[in-house]
Amino acid sequence: MAGVHPSTVSRVLRGKENIPIPEATRQRIKKAAKDLKYLPDERARALRLGKSHTIGLVVPDISNVFFAEIAKSIEIESYKAGYTLVVCDTNEEQEKEVHFVNNLISRGVDGLIIAPVQDSDGHIFDLKEKKYPFVLIDRCFEDMEANAIVSDNEDAAFKAVAYLARLGHKRVGFLSGRQNIYTIRKRLAGYKKAVEEYNLERNEALICGNGFTFESGYEATLEILSLPNPSTALLISGNIITLGAIKAILEKGLNIPDDISMIGFTDNIVSPYLVCPLTTISHPLREMGKKAFDLLIKHVESKDNLPFTEEIIKTQFHVRRSTDRVLSQVEAAW
Amino acid sequence: MAGVHPSTVSRVLRGKENIPIPEATRQRIKKAAKDLKYLPDERARALRLGKSHTIGLVVPDISNVFFAEIAKSIEIESYKAGYTLVVCDTNEEQEKEVHFVNNLISRGVDGLIIAPVQDSDGHIFDLKEKKYPFVLIDRCFEDMEANAIVSDNEDAAFKAVAYLARLGHKRVGFLSGRQNIYTIRKRLAGYKKAVEEYNLERNEALICGNGFTFESGYEATLEILSLPNPSTALLISGNIITLGAIKAILEKGLNIPDDISMIGFTDNIVSPYLVCPLTTISHPLREMGKKAFDLLIKHVESKDNLPFTEEIIKTQFHVRRSTDRVLSQVEAAW
DNA sequence: CCGTTTGAGGCAAACGATTGTAACAAGAGT
DNA sequence: ACTCTTGTTACAATCGTTTGCCTCAAACGG
Numbered sequence: 122m123a124g125v126h127p128s129t130v131s132r133v134l135r136g137k138e139n140i141p142i143p144e145a146t147r148q149r150i151k152k153a154a155k156d157l158k159y160l161p162d163e164r165a166r167a168l169r170l171g172k173s174h175t176i177g178l179v180v181p182d183i184s185n186v187f188f189a190e191i192a193k194s195i196e197i198e199s200y201k202a203g204y205t206l207v208v209c210d211t212n213e214e215q216e217k218e219v220h221f222v223n224n225l226i227s228r229g230v231d232g233l234i235i236a237p238v239q240d241s242d243g244h245i246f247d248l249k250e251k252k253y254p255f256v257l258i259d260r261c262f263e264d265m266e267a268n269a270i271v272s273d274n275e276d277a278a279f280k281a282v283a284y285l286a287r288l289g290h291k292r293v294g295f296l297s298g299r300q301n302i303y304t305i306r307k308r309l310a311g312y313k314k315a316v317e318e319y320n321l322e323r324n325e326a327l328i329c330g331n332g333f334t335f336e337s338g339y340e341a342t343l344e345i346l347s348l349p350n351p352s353t354a355l356l357i358s359g360n361i362i363t364l365g366a367i368k369a370i371l372e373k374g375l376n377i378p379d380d381i382s383m384i385g386f387t388d389n390i391v392s393p394y395l396v397c398p399l400t401t402i403s404h405p406l407r408e409m410g411k412k413a414f415d416l417l418i419k420h421v422e423s424k425d426n427l428p429f430t431e432e433i434i435k436t437q438f439h440v441r442r443s444t445d446r447v448l449s450q451v452e453a454a455w
Numbered sequence: 456m457a458g459v460h461p462s463t464v465s466r467v468l469r470g471k472e473n474i475p476i477p478e479a480t481r482q483r484i485k486k487a488a489k490d491l492k493y494l495p496d497e498r499a500r501a502l503r504l505g506k507s508h509t510i511g512l513v514v515p516d517i518s519n520v521f522f523a524e525i526a527k528s529i530e531i532e533s534y535k536a537g538y539t540l541v542v543c544d545t546n547e548e549q550e551k552e553v554h555f556v557n558n559l560i561s562r563g564v565d566g567l568i569i570a571p572v573q574d575s576d577g578h579i580f581d582l583k584e585k586k587y588p589f590v591l592i593d594r595c596f597e598d599m600e601a602n603a604i605v606s607d608n609e610d611a612a613f614k615a616v617a618y619l620a621r622l623g624h625k626r627v628g629f630l631s632g633r634q635n636i637y638t639i640r641k642r643l644a645g646y647k648k649a650v651e652e653y654n655l656e657r658n659e660a661l662i663c664g665n666g667f668t669f670e671s672g673y674e675a676t677l678e679i680l681s682l683p684n685p686s687t688a689l690l691i692s693g694n695i696i697t698l699g700a701i702k703a704i705l706e707k708g709l710n711i712p713d714d715i716s717m718i719g720f721t722d723n724i725v726s727p728y729l730v731c732p733l734t735t736i737s738h739p740l741r742e743m744g745k746k747a748f749d750l751l752i753k754h755v756e757s758k759d760n761l762p763f764t765e766e767i768i769k770t771q772f773h774v775r776r777s778t779d780r781v782l783s784q785v786e787a788a789w
Numbered sequence: 790c791c792g793t794t795t796g797a798g799g800c801a802a803a804c805g806a807t808t809g810t811a812a813c814a815a816g817a818g819t
Numbered sequence: 820a821c822t823c824t825t826g827t828t829a830c831a832a833t834c835g836t837t838t839g840c841c842t843c844a845a846a847c848g849g
Contacts, residue, residue, distance in 0.1 A: 128831095140808095140828090160561045162502070162561065162563065163558070163561040163563070164563050164805085165804070165834085166806055168502060168834045183523055183527055183530070184524050184527040185523075186523075189517055189518040210527060212531070227494045228498055229497070364724055391698060391729070394730050395728050395729060396732075462800080466798090469836095474838095475795095495836075496835050498835080498836095501836095790849100793846100793849105794847075794848090795846080795847090796843105797843090799840105801839095802839095806834095807833085809831095809832095811831095813829095816826095817822100819823100
C-alpha cells in the first residue's frame, strides 16, 4: 500500500538500524500501517529472530488462589518487561505437564517457570540437557541442581508446631497433601522435628491425607477425629484441604478452636473471615513470582551459562483465633 | 540423521498423505526423531499452515476464583480438543486488554475468548470487522451482536432481592462492582425491578461502590452502614467485595445475619465456611467455559460465516445462614 | 528390447519478517 | 565528462515446515 518493499517497512516499523530512510517514506509507511491496522506476525518474527519474547508458566492448579497469585504476579512482571506469559494448568497430572513443557518449547518460548507435579523429572532433566532456561517455583527437586524459588516450608512447619506445643498441645495432626511433593516433604520434616523437640505424641496415624482436594481434606480429618485419641490441633497443608477439614469438624459438631485448633499452610484473603479466623503461614507469593521471573529473564538474556540459583524464602506467621489458647489445653500444659 | 529430505520427515511424522513410504524408512526417521528428542517448531508450522491450534483467553483477574474457574474449565476443554490455551490477565485495565488482544492475534491464535474490561469496545469491533472468531464470556456489549455466553444476572438479582423482601426486609443495599460492566448493570436492573415490585425503599444511597476490590467493598459497606437508616440486608456483587463488606460489618461490631443479612453474587468453595455461611448465587462457570469453548471452536473450524450465538445461562440460588430469618425483621414484616 | 507404470523420495516454493548486501540515482568533486 | 560519494530502496537468503510436483530407478508388459 505504501508502494515499498517489505524490508523497508520492517526497517521503518522496527525503528532501529542505521540505514537512513527519508521522513516522507517513513510517514507513508506508518500511515499505511495504521490504516491497514497492520500487526506484525509474531510467529514469523520469532522464527526469524530466534526469540519470541514469550515465557511459559506451568502450574498444577490455576483455580487454587495460591497458584493464581503466583501466576498473577508473574503476569504483571512479564507485561512490564515486554514479555507475554503463557499459563498452562496441569491439574496435578504428570502427563499433562510433559505435554505442556514440550508444547511450550515447540512454540519457542524463551524460558519456562514450572511448579512441577513431581511424579517424574525426566522432562526437567531434558531441559537442563538442552540448556533451556527454566526456573522451578514453589516445588523443586532436592537431587537436582536447578534454578528454584521456594519458600521455607520446613522452618514454617516447625515454627507452627512449636507454637502449638507452647500453647499446650500434645497431639498435633498433620493433614498432608500429595506426599511426594517437595513442599509436603519439607513440611513433614519440620513437623517431625518439632514433634521430637517438644516431645509431642509420635503417631503415624496423626499424619493423614494424600491429595490437595476438598474431599481428601475432609476424609483425612474424619480419620483423625475418629482416632481413640484425636489430635487437639491440626497443621493443614493447603487451603482447599483446610475447607474439607472445616467441613468434617463442623459435621462432627466440634468447635474451632475450643475442641480443635488449626493452622493452615498458605494464607489468603479469606483466611480472616472463615468460620473461625484461621491462623496461617503465608508465603510471599508476589515476591516469589517476581524473583522467579527476574531470575528466568537473567538466564534468558545472558549468553553465557550462568550458575544455577536456588533461593529459599522465609514465610510469615499470622496468628488468628483458630489457635486461641483454650482453657482445658492450658490446664493440660501445666 | 536419517539421511532423508525434511519433506520426507514431515510426511512420516505427520502420518497422513497418500504418498507411500516404505516401512524401513519410516522406522529410521521415527528412531532418529526419538533419539534427537525432535520437537517440531510450532511457529513454523503455524506460519505454513495458517493455523496454530491455539486459542487465547483474556480475563480481567486470574487471581479471582470466578475467572480462575472459567480459565480452568476452558483449559480442560482445550486440552481435550488438542488446542493450547494462552491465558492473559488484564487486571481490569483497558489498555492491557487492547495490548493482549493484539498480541494474541499477532501470534496467530485461531480464536479468542474474552471477558472484557468494557471501558471501550473499538478493539472488539475490529475483531468483528476482520471476521476473527471470538466469544465473549460473562460480560457482553448490549449494543453489539457477537458470540457471547453470559449468565442471567438480572434474573438472579431480582430473585435475590425478592427473597430478601419476602423475609421482611424493606431496605436492601446493593454493593456494586464497576458500574459500566454488563453484569453489574444487569444486576442493578434486577435489583431495581425487585425494589419496585416489592415496594422496598428506593434510595440511591443504598447503591454503593464502584470496583471489584476488597477496599472498595469495605468502603462501600461503611458508607451504607453509616446512613441514618442503614439497610438490613446487602446484595453483593462479587466475592472479593464480600470479604471487604464482612470486614466492615465486623468492625462495626455487627452480626450477620442478626444485624444485617447478606447475599453474595458468585458462589465458591469457601462460601459455606465464612464467618457466617453465605447465601449466594452461583454461576455455572464450568458449563459457561465449556460452552464458550465449544462455540468458539465451531466458529474456528467452520469455513462459512456462522451467525452469532448469544446464550444466557440461568444461575442457581444457595440459601445459607447469612439470610436466616431474624425475629425483628419478621415482626417488621407483619 | 523398449515404453510405461509404480515406488521412493527429493526439489522448491510458500508462510511473514528480518538483515547484509547490492543496485540505482542524484549530486559532488576533479 | 567521468568517477566517487551518498542517499534511498530493492534483492535475496534465512528461520522450520509443509505440500504439489518432479525425478529417477526398478519393475513390468508386450
